[in-house]
Amino acid sequence: MKKAIRDLFRFDQPYRKFELLETEPKRTPSFFACRKPKQAKEYAIEGTVDRDLKTNRKRLFTLFRGADNSDLILRSFLIGGRVKALAVCLNGMADAKQIGAFILRPAYRANVDGIPEKSLPVFLKERVLSMQEAELCADWATVVSAITEGRTAVLIDGAKEAVLADTRGFVSRPVGEPQNEMTILGPKEAFTENLRTNVTLLRRILKRPDFVCRFRDAGGTNRTKLVIAYLDGTVNPSLLQELERRLDAIASNDPMTVGRVEQLIEEYTYLPMPQMLKTERPDRAAAAVLDGRIALLVEGCPLAGVLPITLGTLMESGEDTDMRQPVGTIVRLIRMTGALLSTYLPAYFLALALHHPGQLSSEILETVISSRSMVFLPLPVEMIFLLLVFQLVREAGLRVPGAVGHAIGIIGGLLLGQAAVSANIVSTVVLIIVALTGLGNFAVPDYSAQVAIAYYRVALCIAASFGGLLGIAVTGLSTTAVLASLKSFGVPFLTPFAPVAAHREHLFWRERIQNRRGASDWANPDRRRA
Amino acid sequence: MRRIFVILLALLCSVGCVHSKSLDEYAYVLNIGVEPGTTMPYLVTFLVSMPGGGTEEITVTNAVLSAEARTFSEAAETLNAAYPGRLSFSRASLLVLGEDLVREGAQTAFLDFSFGKQDLWQNLRVAVARDSIKELFEGLLTDDDPSLRKIKTAVSKLSTRSGLTMDAGYSAYLEAVQDNRIDAMLTYAGVNEWALSPDLLGDGAYPYTGGSLLVDSTLKTSTAGSAVFDGDRMVGVLNGQHTMSVLMVTDAFRRGKRVFTLPDGRPLVVTLYRMRRPQIELSGDTAQVKLYLEADFSQPQTVPMDSETFKAFVRDRIEADLAAVCRALQNAGSDAMGFGRFAAKAFHSAAAWEAYDWKTAYRALKVTFTVSLGLVNDPRDSGLE
């Protein structure tokens, strides 16, 4: 205690707080120069499995930084009491019970007399190991990749191949309910982080032999497992080919999620509109696959990416088809009205109030003027401020967990709004417009599309405040043109309106279930009748 | 490079900032009035509305402002300097011309030049004021209803409901002035306690409206009858009933009440409805006008006539009235009934029509009116009896 008080008043002691030291060469960069980052060393894993077990052990120890990574397990054992072998796995990724029960115990009891060393891997795989999945592999990179996934690599002294046994037993979240795609009538299962589980969820819906789940990996040094799920014979082969090509071109070392994969493989990265649908729901992904599209699953991400998509796909909710046709149509109409209101209402109001007051009726004009009589902010600033505050409240509600998150929405909506009006920061009319706008925004089912519309709305408000209806017209026309030029993996975004397709995926009209005949034609499927 | 381009484009667009003002910085001109000035050619009067108040209460301040000027924009700039809030004409809906001005045709020069350059609502209603326009505008202000627009709408809709005055738009006035085929007929307005202006037919005894004039009301301004023009000059006034006759011929009449005097001297109120578009045929120096009307009279049991006699009674009186009004208009040189519209059909070039002296031919035109009258809900026609 005395030392602490004394230290408080001493100024001759060196500063003890940790600082990240500059490791770059000492030179002052110019104001405009951007320093290029250091090139990351490429960790190339090449070569094949060595016959010598000690060499393999040493190599693995070095590669996995065994001195520091205490979860690397190098378990030596004797097959049949005679042949040296090494089981390599990562603690926590591999299931120890499976290793014990299906690898070690049978290996001890195995009779390897008369079996040549080079045939031992085959013998082990076919006669000894009793797990569901086991394969032989000579490629060192594959062996390393398998270990990182949670499998166990069994290396045998004198053999050039390793046996890769599926002993994955890491802890993962069980199948739960979707958090962002709530439904009343539809199923309530959601994807999880486990790729295998997600594939299972799809297979439970698509019980057909032509449903293909192609496993592959993508990325730079940090290869992430993904699954390309499609209906063979229905999906367009050139779409599949193009997707594979784009996935091959990914060189990023970041951990992969569906969102990141989307950004790495899409064409128009600067546009806010998404070009892939991200869904938590297996039934929605399965419906898309049946429609001739592709579902992309990524290890560690509880979402499926569906491609190609159109604007209609983003405006559909998962339970549209579960409702009766008239009700489904009305709901779609309300949704589209909400989306249009949410996009154009604030800008339209700004345009009329600032540039075309003659278009407002006397009653509205008097109400607006009287409500703004003490507000100090100019109208465009007030509108944009409120729109951004709305987004802020929404983001805060999303990031804060549980009941507190819900409370923030209520606090933000009621108290802040009321307080802001009383404090003459905003006016009631603008508050109502922003509230209606927000409600309309939430009617858009897709989160990415919601966010894109939210920020497009702000751009429209700026255009309206500068140029009135002229600004809105010009911005709206430019946006329509850009959307018309947008393609999602070769499919125009505004199909089936422009270009016109034979199979009408209606924005407003929910077609009868009885009239659905196979896959949509705009994805140019190989075979429409699914 | 792309980023620089986008930034430059954004800067370029933001440079193009169209001038905007907040809603509450404007004073909204609702009515515009023009009459001869004393020191300058015109006295321009604006009825200006400035909404305000707070969240709990909406208040609207109305003011009548006048300035003498040579042009419209000069008057607007003079008043802009004198009144808080920049004048906005985007809500202007009524243009009132002083009678003294239109008798000389002096409004044409005023309306041609700077008037068209303002941000004016393109469908102004136009009226002629018998009295001072300032009094006329002040007569519209009342504490009973804060919405001036509703008062004005009610006044302008009087035409459709009663058929006793004209609901004329600026476009129709312009057509009448620029084109030779029909002369303008504008709403005639004044303030209470105005003396009856001599009607073109000299029929001063007949009321302007269906009943008596309002003499004690918070709404001091009223409209009754119409001002008729020859080109851009006003040549006379028609009272309400005579205005109705003209509206029947121009197909602007829908329904209205007329008062007839029965042989025994009692007044009879008949509601007339338009059944079909009137048919007008022009050949040489004669014109045939056929009107299709339906009559509905209250208390049929008090009328000492059978249906056919009654129909003939009403029909004869309407036809007589139409003929009298037409003669009076011909004498005044006003083609308010629009016979010129049918005369132009005989020509095959605009130059020939413009060179033709239609007004001389119009004065010599022999017009006959035929009214086809039906009765509505006449119990005497019931099949049960």
Place this chain on the structure above:
Amino acid sequence: MNLRLGAFGRQESVSLVLLGTFVSGCFAIDTNAVFRDGNRIYLVQGIATVLALLLFELLTGAIRRRGGNALYALIGDARWKPVLAVPLSLALLLAAMQPMEQYLCAITQYVFVETKQTVICLYLLPCLTLLVLLGAETLARTARLMLPILLLSVLVTLALVAAQGRTYRLYPIPLSDPLAWFEQIAGATYRAFMPLLALLCIGDGTQTPNALKSAGRLGGLLGGGLAVAALFGLSITFSYAQLSGMPSAFYRMLVEVRAENPTLRLDRATFFLWMTGAILVSAFYLYAACVLFAQSFGVRDIRPLGMSVCALAVTLILVLYYDSETTQAVLKTLYRDAWLLALLPVPFLLIRTRKERVVCGVSS
């Protein structure tokens, strides 16, 4: 060659031509000249539509005989290229300027009264340039999207006009003066032919010769019919004396018919909606002019050419307002006689009857 033609279907190309015919027929009229001696515009428009379609049929026949799918097939010969391509490109440029100029006039007259024309152009220029740079595929798809709402607004307006208009305003119908008839028919034919010419320039995007032909026929016919209906509606709303010198007559008609109507307060919104159609059509013409020029003179990428042409078009429009009287007189003469630029090269194109396959070397 990066011409950004892409590929678009029949409905898209019909929409583009329909919009072009309607906009050029209605929003590019010089009211001073057309209504000076009476009102014959709706008759003239009908005749012009027929003549324009006839020219289109002749040209498509010639293109088919040459084995191509676009106008370039008729201009392939090196000797003729500048003589044929330049007047046609200039005609398209002038056709693009006309609706924009009319709208600019209307905006500064009725909407933003205190604003200068340069400021308004700063809004129009980026949008126009973007549309031209995005190419034919985007233009066609945007036209397809805009068409229903534009059509609805025009039809609603015409329905209101039909209820309120009066046929006496059509008279006197000027049947004499053949010179005036010829002038007006020539001008109207030029305006009706421009969307068809533009379609021929981007014919490769329609994918097949049959699609090209049917798009031109259907779009030209429907657009022409709509233009005739709209001009007739205008004629029964205002007399010729009122129309003479009236800026943006259609906007005035819109306001006139919507008085005391629930749709009253949508007139400005409708005005700007129609303006977006006009911008789209102008972009279509400018793009077609760029394609024709690029194919004729071997310009590899259409994007710098497109940006330059858009800037040129807007600058020329502003010249009308700001520059000397001589320049203004020259431009007005060009507007009036633009039909010469468009129609005179046509016979030279039609006499090319050699059956050679022309390789256009076009890529999208």
